[in-house]
Amino acid sequence: MYSVSNVLELPADIGTVTQATPTTGGWQLTYTFKTSTQTDTSFRLTGGNNYSAQTTPMPEIGAALKKITWLYNGTEGDPAYFTQVIKPDMNPTAVxxxxxxxxxxxxxxxxxxxxxxxxxxxxxxxxxxxxxxxxxxxxxxxxxxxxxxxxxxxxxxxxxxxxxxxxxxxxxxxxxxxxxxxxxxxxxxxxxxxxxxxxxxxxxxxxxxxxxxxxxxxxxxxxxxxxxxxxxxxxxxxxxxxxxxxxxxxxxxxxxxxxxxxxRAKNDAFCNDGTASCLDLSIAGNSKSNIFLEPSSEANSTTLKYLNFFGVKNNSANDLEEPEMEIDVPSGFNATAISTPKDDVKLKGLTSYRYDITLLDGTKMTGTVAAGETITQSKDSPMRKILLYPNLLAAGMGTDAAQATSYLPSNNKDWTGTGTLFALLGNLSTTYDDGTAVKVGDTFETGWSVLSKTEHMQKREPPCS
Missing domain, CATH: 2.60.40 (Immunoglobulin-like)
Known part of the structure; x- marks a missing residue:
């Protein structure tokens, strides 16, 4: 609650000053003199603030008279007094x-x-x-x-x-x-x-x-x-x-x-303004511009990398049952897997994802996975269109917001930007789907949209490049 500072030290040829905190509480300053002398001493007693940690709970709340005592060779002198005031304040807000x-x-x-x-x-x-x-x-x-x-x-x-x-x-x-x-x-x-x-x-x-x-x-x-x-x-x-x-x-x-x-009235629109504005979508890519084009680098030695992160939040007052979430994977991305988010608080009620995935060679992948699982390509052909159907995106529920990802140079395995998100895994191909070479400086655009057929609305996020 208090701190002692600016203690005036004694000259070395006269004596010393030591500070201690007795088990009974408070502060104790001990002056030890080497010779008889006349001197002045001072210290500053500074009060605490509402930020710092305090005893739980403090023993005295309100105004209390405090005493500063001093002793000379065991004999107590005239004390000094001050008033300690602890005055808590409450300003609660309505629910x-x-x-x-x-x-x-x-x-x-x-x-x-x-x-x-x-x-x-x-x-x-x-x-x-x-x-x-x-x-x-x-x-x-x-x-x-x-x-x-x-x-x-x-x-x-x-x-x-x-x-x-x-x-x-x-x-x-x-x-x-x-x-x-x-x-x-x-x-x-x-x-x-x-x-x-x-x-x-x-x-x-x-x-x-x-x-x-x-x-x-x-x-x-x-x-x-x-x-x-x-x-x-x-x-x-x-x-x-x-x-x-x-x-x-x-x-x-x-x-x-x-x-x-x-x-809400029985027949109100899904979003308050009648559009898809209450769906919040986010998409982010990898912040490293060239690591995928360096096959000999240590960073490229990991099996799976994050190509993109995707986020979605239902800011409406309505549940979305089996909305269609679409990821359009660009040519040149060797997308090998998609991981799904799971969070019993942020995504309450979301337990599974139905999927319909098309690979580059035309192969179709369909099925259902539990929330939190990763869907991996069924053969050596990259994913190009990914359709995910979560069983529920409840009112007010959603993932984290997507942010750019990058590997940590300390181990080339852990990644920044991860969270409760969808993640597209893989790396860059050396060629595009038509066989032309991928070059440094090329850009890639990944599409991300959410469609609700029952609510007749769609929200599409601008492509991430």
Whole structure:
């Protein structure tokens, strides 16, 4: 909470100054004199900030009188006093939909699952410089209960909610805190009220870069004939206990605006504007311009390389069942395989891919693979047209965004840019399909599009070259 700096050192012929941190807490400066003398000494005591890690929870919240003591040969002199003020601040926001976002999908369907977030935005109060935490701040939490009334008909998927919160905070800097986290998110069967219970010492702090609490669920009710806005009966209430300097517990209560959502009419278009704008496609290539034309190089010794990455996200409020995803592979690409993405959170419900692949020599490959598997050419002829049919691309679900890939020079095996994506594997041929030579400086364009025959729409990404 504090740091000591600018300690005025003694001249070497007079004595020394040593610093220590006793097990009882605080700081201890010890001055050892070699000779009798008169001298001045000083140090700077600097307060902490809301960013830094603090005790979970801190023992004193509020205003506390602190004493600086000093002793000469064991005799205590007149102490100095200062007031320590720790003043946490909470600015929670109302429940907000994040997948798909309200910008992409202003309205939602009944019976479909969507992801919402709730941010507490609480500081530790050690400083006055912002740096709040999206979750309950563990530095001040002596027990917190958050109650969230829901719009009529909202049903929480408890298992999906837990999975989403774990996945969202799986980064190495925060994963440890969630391994044994006792936070629970439940819903009352009769009232529908969602309760987030955060026991003493749990939550997070700003330095962990933790995401907010996520709520996954659907509206279990009839679809309206016209678009309808529904609002919860009241806003969310946060009730938190904090320990004051005298050891008593104080209850702090903060409320938010009510949770509001708009339901789609029965016959609304797939995308809000009636086009395919709510489908987000991305494609990227290999950032190394010439490694595939160097057959003797170590980089070319690996069996499979990434030629392209492909991404897709359904930003609508509707599920897409068996959409057709098409990859047009350019002449000159020796495409030997296509890998499929799997992610139970980002691609919830997507379990398999049906495929129809045409090789250069006209051979047809058809079948079905489980999500996450790789489809490899059936003979020594490169893939030219790849059609993939995932069983489901649910509302708000999607892959990562594609970005350029490159091998790591340290081992020529690992690659950058990988993630939850489709990947076209292979290398460059020495010739094009018509037999002419592939030359340095040539460009290749890979096509990527998604078609929904049931929704009568198609989205095509500009070719990647």
């Amino acid at each position: 907000t939909r994040v997948s798909p976002s309200p910008k992409d999908a202003p309205k939602v369907n009944v019976g479909k699952e969507y992801t919402y977030s709730f941010s507490v935005n609480e500081t530790s109060g050690v400083g006055t410089n912002g740096w709040d935490c999206a979750q309950v701040n563990s530095a001040v939490n002596y027990g917190t209960t958050i109650t969230i009334p829901v719009p009529e008909g909202f049903k929480l998927d408890v298992a999906a909610t837990k999975a989403k919160n774990i996945a969202a905070n799986s980064d190495a800097t925060v994963a440890a805190q969630f391994k044994d986290d006792k936070t629970t998110i439940t819903q009352d069967a009769s009232t529908g009220v969602i309760t987030i219970s955060v026991p003493k010492g749990y939550g997070s702090q700003h330095w962990r870069s933790t995401e907010p609490y996520y709520l996954v669920g659907s509206f279990d009710r009839e679809a309206p004939d016209e678009s309808t806005t529904i609002t919860a009966s009241a806003g969310a209430t946060i009730s938190q206990q904090q320990q004051e300097p005298d050891g008593t517990l104080k209850t702090v209560t903060v409320t938010t605006d009510p949770w509001t959502e708009t339901l």
